[in-house]
Amino acid sequence: MGPAERRVDAVRKQFGPAAEAYLASAVHAQGEDLARLVELLDPSPDDVVLDLGCGVGHTLRKIAPKVRLAVGADATAGMLEGARTLMAREHIGNVALVVSAAESLPFLEGWFDGVTCRLASHHFADVPRAFAEVARVLKAGGRFLLSDNYAPDDPALDRWINTLEALRDPSHVREHTVTEWRALLERAGFRVTAEERYTTVLETEPWLARSRTPDDDAERVRAMLRDAPDAAKKAFAVRADGFTLLKVVLRAER
Numbered sequence: 001m002g003p004a005e006r007r008v009d010a011v012r013k014q015f016g017p018a019a020e021a022y023l024a025s026a027v028h029a030q031g032e033d034l035a036r037l038v039e040l041l042d043p044s045p046d047d048v049v050l051d052l053g054c055g056v057g058h059t060l061r062k063i064a065p066k067v068r069l070a071v072g073a074d075a076t077a078g079m080l081e082g083a084r085t086l087m088a089r090e091h092i093g094n095v096a097l098v099v100s101a102a103e104s105l106p107f108l109e110g111w112f113d114g115v116t117c118r119l120a121s122h123h124f125a126d127v128p129r130a131f132a133e134v135a136r137v138l139k140a141g142g143r144f145l146l147s148d149n150y151a152p153d154d155p156a157l158d159r160w161i162n163t164l165e166a167l168r169d170p171s172h173v174r175e176h177t178v179t180e181w182r183a184l185l186e187r188a189g190f191r192v193t194a195e196e197r198y199t200t201v202l203e204t205e206p207w208l209a210r211s212r213t214p215d216d217d218a219e220r221v222r223a224m225l226r227d228a229p230d231a232a233k234k235a236f237a238v239r240a241d242g243f244t245l246l247k248v249v250l251r252a253e254r
Contacts, residue, residue, distance in 0.1 A: 031198070031200065032198050033118070033147045033196075033198045033247055033249050034058065034059065034062060034118065034147075035062075036196060036198075036249055037059065037116060037118060037145045037147050037249055038059075038062050038063060038066070040143075040145055040194055040249065040251045041063065041114050041116060041143055041145045041251075042143070043063060043066040043067045043113075043114060044066075044067070044113070045066070045067065045068060046067075046068050046113075047066075047067040047068060047113040047114060048067065048068055048069045048070075048071070048111065048112055048113055049063055049067050049069070049070050049071070049112060049113060049114040049115065049116065050070075050071045050072075050073060050105075050107070050112045050114070050115045050116070050137065051063065051070065051071070051072045051073070051115075051116045051117070051118075052073055052102055052105075052115055052116070052117040052120065052130070052134065053073070053074055053075075053102055053117055053118075053119075053120025053121065053123065053124070054072030054073060054074050054079075054080075054083060054097075054120075055074060055079045055082070055083070055119075055120065056079055056082030056083050056085075056086055057072055057082065057083030057084075057086045057087060057095070057097075058086070058118075059116055059118045060072045060083060060086075060087070060092075060095055061086055061087065061090050061092060063116065064087075064092045064094055064095050065092065067094070067113075068094065069094050069095075069096065070094060070095050070096075071095070071096045071097075071098060071107075071112075072095060072096070072097045072098070073097075073098045073099075073100045073102070073105060074097075074098075074099065074100070075099070075100065075101045075102070076099075077099050080097045080098075080099060083095075083097055084097060101125075102117075102120070102121075102124050102130035102133065103124065103125060103126045103129040103130050103133060104133065105133045105134075105136075105137055107137045108137070109136050109137065110136075110137070110138065110139045110140070110142075111137050111139075112137050112138050112139065112142060113138075113139055113142055113143075114138075114142055114143045114144070114145070115134050115137070115138055115142070115143070115144045115145070116144075116145045116146075116147075117134070117144075117145070117146050117147070117148070118145075118146075118147040118148070119147065119148060119149070120148070121146060121148045121181075122148055122149055122165070122172060122173055122174060122175050122176075123171050123172060123173055124173060125173065127173075127174075127176075127184050128184060128187060128188065131144075131184055131185060131187070131188035131190070132188045132189075134188065135188045135189045135190065135254055138254045139254070140254060141253060141254065142253070142254045143251060143252070143253055143254075144185070144190060144251075144252045144253070144254065145249070145250070145251055145252075146181065146185070146248075146249070146250045146252065147247065147248070147249045147250075148175070148176075148181065148247065148248065149165075149175045149200070149245045149246060149247050149248075150175055150176060150177055150178050150181060150246050150247065150248045151174075151175045151176065151177050151246075152177070152235055152246070153177050153179065154231070154235075156229075156231065157231060157232060157235050158177065160224075160228070160229070160232045161175060161232075161236065161245075162174055162175055163224070164221060164224050164225070167213075167217055167220055167221050167224070168207070168208060168211055168213050168217070168218075168221050169211045169213065178195070178197075178248050181248060181250060182195070182250065185250060185252045189254060190252035190253065190254060191252060191253050192250055192251070192252045193251050193252065193253055194249075194250070194251035195248065195249070195250055195251075196248070196249045197246070197247065197248050197249075198247040198248075198249065199237075199244045199245065199246060199247060200244065200245040200247055201237075201242065201244050202242045202243060202244065202245060203241055203242040204221075204222065204225060204241060204242045204243070205241075207242070208221060225238055225243060
């Protein structure tokens with residue numbers, strides 16, 4: 001098993017048993033970025049749209065009523081079971097769910113009018129390869145809407161937030177800086193046409209519970225937050241019961 005396969009396996013082990021927690025997670029089910037992502041996608045009734053790394057389907061349930069077909073792809077079958085539950089609960093029938101790693105999509109070239117990816121890319125084993133796959137399956141002129149966390153440009157703050165995230169969740173790969181996210185899109189052949197920035201306010205204990213972080217690692221996370229340097233406390237609004245993640249929404253066209 002190579003590095004990419006090991007990373008996908010880690011994601012499956014992390015998220016397979018956690019679907020119920022993510023179904024109930026307000027952080028994933030709501031948020032300014034979710035509504036804005038759908039607006040920037042600007043879907044039409046005849047569109048076929050892919051949600052990459054769809055998890056339990058919070059983005060799918062917003063997009064599906066606006067398009068002909070919404071396809072959710074995720075590396076973890078357990079998360080797709082959660083998506084199936086959510087679609088049934090919302091009485092949404094025009095959704096297809098596919099188990100697939102982002103780096104190797106089982107779709108024909110130019111099949112989708114749009115692709116969305118929300119809060120998933122920082123788990124991808126190979127982001128350049130995943131974004132190249134998105135470009136391959138999108139029609140010419142198709143839209144790719146990316147929403148994900150980002151690290152500040154300061155290298156020390158970059159290291160701090162990515163260390164914190166990986167300690168809490170071993171399937172975390174990297175929160176790139178906004179400049180890096182844009183460069184990854186451009187390298188895959190996209191033209192970035194819009195950028196908007198948001199924040200996600202988190203409470204530490206529900207955040208740790210959602211990822212089922214082992215006790216020892218959870219205590220190290222609490223210590224990192226408690227002893228955070230002043231620059232990190234300011235950048236991530238660290239407080240006694242939580243902190244804030246930085247989030248970017250990028251609209252790109254093929």
